[in-house]
Amino acid sequence: MTTPAPGLRERKKQRTRQTLSDVAVRLFLERGYDKVSVAEVAAAAEVSKPTLFRYFPAKEDLVLHRFADHEDEAARVVAGRGDGEAPVEALRRHFLAGLRRRDPVTGLCDHPDVLAYQELLYGTPSLVARLYGYRERSELALAKALGGPAVEARLAAGQIVAVQRILAEENVRRIRDGEAADAVEADAVRAAEAGFGQLVAGLPGRFGGGGGRSAPM
Known part of the structure; x- marks a missing residue:
């Protein structure tokens, strides 16, 4: 059975999730994981901290998002x-x-x-x-x-x-x-x-x- 393609709303969520993860990984690589706060990731991605947590419940999930598809x-x-x-x-x-x-x-x-x-x-x-x-x-x-x-x-x-x-x-x-x-x-x-x-x-x-x-x- 073919899985239906995600709708517009879900695609927007996926793009936001990917952007947040990409920004976080870039900052972690530049400065070190423990030296970057979730608030700093949110600010760099231009979203609020509560918004970030709606997509990623834990800081670690920002990095492990790259495993999500696997x-x-x-x-x-x-x-x-x-x-x-x-x-x-x-x-x-x-x-x-x-x-x-x-x-x-x-x-x-x-x-x-x-x-x-x-x-x-x-x-x-x-x-x-x-x-x-x-x-x-x-x-x-x-x-x-x-x-x-x-x-x-x-x-x-x-x-x-x-x-x-x-x-x-x-x-x-x-x-x-x-x-x-x-x-x-x-x-x-x-x-x-x-x-x-x-x-x-x-x-x-x-x-x-x-x-x-x-x-x-």
Whole structure:
């Protein structure tokens, strides 16, 4: 089923949210996360502080907004996969495509703006702590998309999200250590194939190697 396009009001909200996040990240990168107040972000974006809080309940959310579109990405990949394609295969294909296009979510991106953002994110303890909530929501959304018994789906989702996280973190580590994305790519692809291969071998067939959609249980 096609998701209806957002209306004018929702598009305006999305633009405002994006502007607030962009202004905040720019200020945080220039001066440091802890040295910029929410009031200063609001002033720079020419909105009131209460207005800013209507869009972002916490200061950390201004930075993590860049993850917002990715929170349910794995769930969307599983829900939109082709008939006869196993969930893990769809996710493997999607991750490999992300490596090829240097999607920052895969960690295989050495664009200066991305590296600066990662330094801000992973160098700020409160932002790292806030990431746990993002990962939990991503896992729950994926478990729902996988379907089946709740505990079984949650276990599978947890393993899948963990593999994706570890693969991305390893790519980030190598690039932050000074390697170029092009030099890391071959190893990143091999690691991804190995990681998703372990999921195929270890998960129940309906998730990893069952070859398509199972009937609802």
